[in-house]
Amino acid sequence: MTTLDTGAATVAATTPYAWPFDGDLSPSGTAVLVVSPATVAWPSGVAASFADAGVEVVRALSAGGVRVISVVTKRRTASPHPISTAFTPDITISSPGIDGFYASQLEDFLRGARITRLVLVGHGLETSVHSTMRSANDRGFECLLVADACEPLDPSLAAASVSMIEMSGGIFGAVGTSAAVIAAFSQGSTS
Numbered sequence: 001m002t003t004l005d006t007g008a009a010t011v012a013a014t015t016p017y018a019w020p021f022d023g024d025l026s027p028s029g030t031a032v033l034v035v036s037p038a039t040v041a042w043p044s045g046v047a048a049s050f051a052d053a054g055v056e057v058v059r060a061l062s063a064g065g066v067r068v069i070s071v072v073t074k075r076r077t078a079s080p081h082p083i084s085t086a087f088t089p090d091i092t093i094s095s096p097g098i099d100g101f102y103a104s105q106l107e108d109f110l111r112g113a114r115i116t117r118l119v120l121v122g123h124g125l126e127t128s129v130h131s132t133m134r135s136a137n138d139r140g141f142e143c144l145l146v147a148d149a150c151e152p153l154d155p156s157l158a159a160a161s162v163s164m165i166e167m168s169g170g171i172f173g174a175v176g177t178s179a180a181v182i183a184a185f186s187q188g189s190t191s
Helices: 047-063 106-112 125-138 155-170 178-187
Strands: 030-036 067-073 091-095 117-123 142-151 174-176
Touching: 030 047, 030 125, 047 067, 047 117, 047 142, 047 178, 067 106, 067 125, 091 106, 117 125, 125 142, 125 155, 142 155, 142 178, 155 174
Parallel strands: 030 067, 030 117, 067 091, 117 142, 142 174
Antiparallel strands: none
16 A cells, blocks of 8 residues: 655645645545435436546555545435446445435544545535535544545536535635646655
8 A cells, every 4th residue: 555745735726725725735634425315317428537537546655555435425326437336435324314424423433533634536426425525524524525536426516516615715625626636646656
């Protein structure tokens, strides 16, 4: 397994601020949340690009020692999300609500593992991903949404969902791209 250098660094070109704010990209305090709600009909031609970006983020960060947490929201009634079938998570946490923290063990697990930074990818940008990110921020976690690795249920709501995160100086966290996240976490890697 590769581990990452703990030197000060941030993910390039995140908005509205440099993420993480403290310049600490160490794997021990970081987790990737792969959020997936009860599965709904997939938008044709769109799902593959979001899933591919999410898989790349998960694989790169996992190879660097970052924990991968699958967060399944509500009930799962259909086939699994393509991101979640492409890796084996360190843990899977289920929530009966849209928010991954609702009535789940997610916060207890994160606190117990001393994880303070969350990178979010998944399905349901404007629902499960967004709600989980807002709750994480309210609980004091430093959050980064990987916009091109979060598939919206309704593509017309994607821009507004991202804008809500960025408003007021990053009220719910920061937003970045899969390429920038992979590059940032790969720069400090050692064998």
